[in-house]
């Protein structure tokens with residue numbers, strides 16, 4: 238596109254950027270004041286019929302996904318792209334510039350310059366200056382120019398790209414968000430202990446979504462602080478695929494399980510009135526887990542047809558504290574004893590010992606997400622921080638040394654410039670020039 | 679000595695610091711300068727010990743978390759960061775009058791934390807969602823950004839006051855405002871402080887997003903706190919571009935520094951009390 242094209246210059250202008258950023262900032266406020274994603278009835282009830290209709294027309298109830306808000310974000314992206322197309326070639330030219338071909342008259346006029354004379358020969362002087370510069374990290378090149386010799390050294394030429402890395406990072410983040418939107422999903426499932434599922438419910442639509450594998454909740458428990466506040470919600474999960482156990486992990490909030498790009502987050506739970514009991518024979522190691530409703534007995538087929546039941550229980554609010562277990566075989570009277578929730582006890586029967594653990598039954602609430610774009614978003618975030626750091630705190634610094642024969646001596650002219658933090662560079666330059674002069678006079 | 683006593687003392691020492699800097703400014707008592715600095719450093723050390731002690735006390739209670747998890751602790755940390763940044767600026771730019779405009783923010787924050795009703799000073803355990811190192815990184819980086827913006831706003835106010843009298847041509851080296859640094863210098867420090875804040879706010883928003891993703895599987899959900907931090911970020915992005923590419927400076931940037939800080943306050947405080955969202959834990 239022609240750079241003089243008015244559309245191009247409009248789309249590349251910083252004025253447009255300021256305008257778009259301003260509109261984004263102002264309109265974003267709307268969604269923080271008007272609750273989002275409520276039902277139409279809710280808006281009618283809390284505002285008025287007309288206001289609610291107006292909201293609907295303007296997509297206010299879901300404004301961050303509305304055509305006009307996404308339009309503003311697109312405008313920002315186009316602005317960024319066109320602006321970079323417009324400016325970046327110029328910046329690249331400066332980075333790749335042949336600084337040894339620079340106009341010699343310009344060197345004299347630079348704000349930072351110093352000069353002195355030396356009795357040494359040009360070659361000796363050039364070699365000495367080169368090694369002195371190298372000692373403080375400046376790698377000098379040289380070239381014959383007319384009757385003079387020009388030395389040049391620079392640092393941080395690539396830091397000129399910093400701003401463009403920041404700008405690109407915003408586009409990368411948007412791309413990551415779009416990838417997540419297209420190829421990802423979000424949903425949830427409430428999974429009772431010992432139960433498994435191969436699907437979840439999608440957010441928004443509530444549609445069933447097949448996982449392609451099975452996930453089972455083996456165990457759920459809540460750990461409390463002494464004050465009674467919850468300390469941790471923990472679900473032990475097992476992944477099965479084609480009937481085979483693939484993966485086991487105990488998840489807590491902030492530490493999810495991921496399998497095949499799908500991540501399961503601990504998000505809520507639900508308590509039941511039922512009990513989960515695990516009975517293990519200490520002789521054979523055989524173990525059976527059963528779910529028991531209150532005051533119902535169940536036969537344990539794999540443990541010599543022993544029978545188990547809960548005949549009494551005490552709870553604090555919704556939380557089970559202790560339960561009275563009834564356990565029997567054909568060899569004698571039943572054993573009964575109190576067992577604290579979450580603990581285990583040993584029971585001695587005529588034919589051997591059993592370990593019995595009991596707890597309240599829960600369902601774990603899992604949030605489920607697949608977002609293949611998240612790493613792209615993180616890449617963009619990394620680029621942004623790197624780019625901001627470079628743009629704000631680093632600069633492109635250049636030093637020229639011109640050696641000219643004058644009245645039998647060599648005149649050394651040193652000049653320098655920096656594209657940012659000029660005050661900081663002035664100090665460095667002055668020190669360096671003084672040192673070079675002292676060492677080569 | 680426990681941490682709450684030390685932090686209580688801090689409130690008063692910062693008040694005294696504020697008075698010292700104000701006296702230096704108003705009565706041109708330059709000789710008091712070193713005293714003000716030393717006193718502020720001492721107050722800062724007291725607060726540092728207070729924060730560390732509070733950290734240790736949380737371990738004794740069996741909770742064991744950094745003192746950065748509720749409104750009280752975050753306001754105290756905010757004050758700490760402001761003083762830290764101010765002392766850095768004083769040392770780097772060798773000017774003390776800025777203290778008159780920066781230290782009061784720290785005092786006000788401490789006074790608010792100590793005396794406002796509805797702010798609990800208790801050390802409480804962390805609910806599961808808050809048990810994350812990303813949260814720690816998020817809070818620290820955000821507050822460094824916020825503190826920088828507070829100092830920038832102070833500098834903005836200073837600029838506007840000086841500018842007002844300059845334009846009335848009442849300033850010369852002997853008047854009150856004559857002791858303020860030249861407008862160009864104030865402008866430069868304001869800009870540098872905003873740039874510094876912008877970098878940290880960006881990191882703060884990013885670490886917050888990573889935390890949200892590790893806890894819920896969504897890095898961005900447009901909850902009011904997130905949205906307001908983004909609005910604040912936009913405001914500072916606008917300021918940077920207006921200055922860098924359109925040559926805005928002086929009064930306009932001073933206003934933007936103040937305006938940006940109003941947005942910071944709203945993000946930090948207003949959202950918790952006026953709007954609802956995921957971050958409402960901050961309200962106790």
Ligand code: HEM
Pocket residue numbers: 249250251252254313316317320400403404407625628629915918919922923
């Ligand atoms: C949220 C979005 C944006 C962010 C975070 C951002 C960030 C930045 C930063 C940090 C700088 C460096 C400023 C300095 O060195 O003080 C900068 C410079 C600049 N930005 Fe942006 N920017 C954004 C959007 C845009 C847009 C949409 C445009 C479109 C025109 C734009 C055009 C420029 C230009 C022309 C410069 C100066 C580059 C130079 O020559 O050094 N920015 N931007």
